Amino acid sequence: MYEWQNERAGSAKGLSDVSKLLVQTSRTSSMGLRERELSERLDVEGGSPHRGAGRGHRNEPFVIGVAGGTASGKTTVCDQIMQRLHDQCVVMLSQDSFYRNLSEEELQDVKNYNFDQPSAFDTAAIMKCLTELKEMRIVEVPVYDFTTHQRSTETRRVPPADVVIIEGILVLHMEEIRSLLNMKVYVDTDDDVRLARRIQRDVAVRGRDVGGVIEQYTKFVKPAFDQYVAPSRKFADIIIPWHRCNEAGDNVVAIDLIAEHIRMKLQQHDLRRIYPNLEVIPSNFQIRGMHTIVRDRETSTADYVFYADRLLRLVVEASLGHLPFRERTVVTPTGHQYVGVDFAKKLCGVSIIRSGESMENALRACCKGIKIGKILVHRVEDRVMDQEIVYEKLPTDIAERFVLLMDPILGTGGSASRAVNVLLDKGVEEGKILFLSLIAAPEGIHTLCKKFPRMKVITSEIDEHIDSEFRVVPGTGNFGDRYFCE
Numbered sequence: 001m002y003e004w005q006n007e008r009a010g011s012a013k014g015l016s017d018v019s020k021l022l023v024q025t026s027r028t029s030s031m032g033l034r035e036r037e038l039s040e041r042l043d044v045e046g047g048s049p050h051r052g053a054g055r056g057h058r059n060e061p062f063v064i065g066v067a068g069g070t071a072s073g074k075t076t077v078c079d080q081i082m083q084r085l086h087d088q089c090v091v092m093l094s095q096d097s098f099y100r101n102l103s104e105e106e107l108q109d110v111k112n113y114n115f116d117q118p119s120a121f122d123t124a125a126i127m128k129c130l131t132e133l134k135e136m137r138i139v140e141v142p143v144y145d146f147t148t149h150q151r152s153t154e155t156r157r158v159p160p161a162d163v164v165i166i167e168g169i170l171v172l173h174m175e176e177i178r179s180l181l182n183m184k185v186y187v188d189t190d191d192d193v194r195l196a197r198r199i200q201r202d203v204a205v206r207g208r209d210v211g212g213v214i215e216q217y218t219k220f221v222k223p224a225f226d227q228y229v230a231p232s233r234k235f236a237d238i239i240i241p242w243h244r245c246n247e248a249g250d251n252v253v254a255i256d257l258i259a260e261h262i263r264m265k266l267q268q269h270d271l272r273r274i275y276p277n278l279e280v281i282p283s284n285f286q287i288r289g290m291h292t293i294v295r296d297r298e299t300s301t302a303d304y305v306f307y308a309d310r311l312l313r314l315v316v317e318a319s320l321g322h323l324p325f326r327e328r329t330v331v332t333p334t335g336h337q338y339v340g341v342d343f344a345k346k347l348c349g350v351s352i353i354r355s356g357e358s359m360e361n362a363l364r365a366c367c368k369g370i371k372i373g374k375i376l377v378h379r380v381e382d383r384v385m386d387q388e389i390v391y392e393k394l395p396t397d398i399a400e401r402f403v404l405l406m407d408p409i410l411g412t413g414g415s416a417s418r419a420v421n422v423l424l425d426k427g428v429e430e431g432k433i434l435f436l437s438l439i440a441a442p443e444g445i446h447t448l449c450k451k452f453p454r455m456k457v458i459t460s461e462i463d464e465h466i467d468s469e470f471r472v473v474p475g476t477g478n479f480g481d482r483y484f485c486e
């Protein structure tokens with residue numbers, strides 16, 4: 001029997017009531033009520049800082065690093081991301097909490113101490129905290145007093161979360177920290193705006209005088225910005241131009257995009273942890289852009305076909321990557337050996353009529369001369385799990401082949417399940433079937449992945465849910481109508 005390799009360890013998970021609590025923490029606030037409540041509930045429930053597998057929690061949080069110059073608006077960006085993710089468990093850390101304690105000598109000459117250089121931070125402590133949060137453990141974060149330049153004896157207790165945000169000037173400069181981040185954000189604000197804000201903040205909040213703030217800025221802050229902070233922009237996945245704000249001072253578009261991306265990742269993350277046989281092809285802004293076009297109801301048929309074809313091709317290519325291969329060595333024109341691989345030979349496609357036929361061109365373009373069969377399922381709207389097979393035409397030797405079963409939309413999973421059963425009846429091994437879709441609803445994923453755990457399910461995006469009329473939401477409308485009709 002052919003078995004797909006289980007690439008991801010993990011067990012069934014879903015968000016518990018506890019982890020659904022919103023946990024807002026910031027460097028200026030002491031422990032918030034909800035955070036305290038969460039910590040207490042965790043203590044009561046677990047009696048241990050670990051949130052183990054099988055207790056209904058995620059395995060690892062999504063970690064975001066937010067960098068930018070002093071007073072660039074990093075905290076505001078973080079607060080706004082947190083607000084958008086109000087139904088998720090989010091915690092925020094500040095790199096500033098991890099300043100080292102100053103020695104007696106340094107304290108006596110504090111005006112000449114450079115707080116903006118990497119060595120001013122206790123990077124080992126930052127790494128410990130982030131690593132433990134990644135392991136879903138409760139951490140104790142230092143509390144730094146900016147007036148005495150010392151850590152307080154108190155610590156701030158931060159519980160595990162679905163999303164961890166760490167902000168600070170050097171978060172993207174430090175390679176160790178970068179390696180733990182799932183998303184890197186850089187807040188880009190004009191230098192003069194930042195200086196004005198810095199003066200205002202240090203005088204009002206940290207009890208400094210204007211002359212002292214400007215001196216420190218010129219001597220340390222600005223050179224460190226030029227040396228460490230500004231060059232770290234190149235590591236960012238997203239650069240937020242904070243001068244492109246609305247009247248309320250928000251860059252709504254950027255924050256919405258970030259929050260939407262995180263939501264999508266969290267959703268996908270969960271399902272992929274539940275089902276090792278689910279594969280979501282890695283997204284990027286090019287793919288998101290194409291999805292945006294095919295989901296837009298204003299898109300013309302010509303554009304719909306063009307961008308759907310591009311996306312379908314990506315799904316087909318990603319699926320082919322899951323087929324087994326044999327090592328093969330060839331000799332290049334330079335006379336040298338190239339140790340490569342040979343494709344799997346015995347495969348075929350099967351499209352679920354009608355929408356599945358839209359994937360045939362992509363498959364033919366990738367696999368020269370591939371045989372393609374067809375299955376027509378009559379979708380009975382009020383009996384979603386009891387579909388009727390109306391027509392089938394399949395290669396006679398299908399039982400000896402790997403089968404790429406194609407349908408761009410996975411809704412309830414009723415049609416796909418029925419089609420898989422036809423293949424199984426023909427003698428195809430479950431582990432040799434790959435189901436390819438462009439857009440999948442979680443309901444369909446649950447149905448297929450649970451029912452056929454050895455079949456690989458490959459999709460490009462997972463949508464929110466199906467509505468009362470079994471349509472995928474937000475979806476793309478009726479794929480067949482949009483793709484095949486003028």
Ligand SMILES: O=P(O)(O)OC[C@H]1O[C@H](OP(=O)(O)OP(=O)(O)O)[C@H](O)[C@@H]1O
Nearest residue numbers: 354355379409410411412413414415480
């Ligand atoms: O997972 P399910 O709930 O079964 O829904 C998915 C099916 O619905 C769509 O087909 P539709 O019935 O619209 O027919 P078409 O392909 O001919 O457009 C889609 O192409 C799938 O075949």
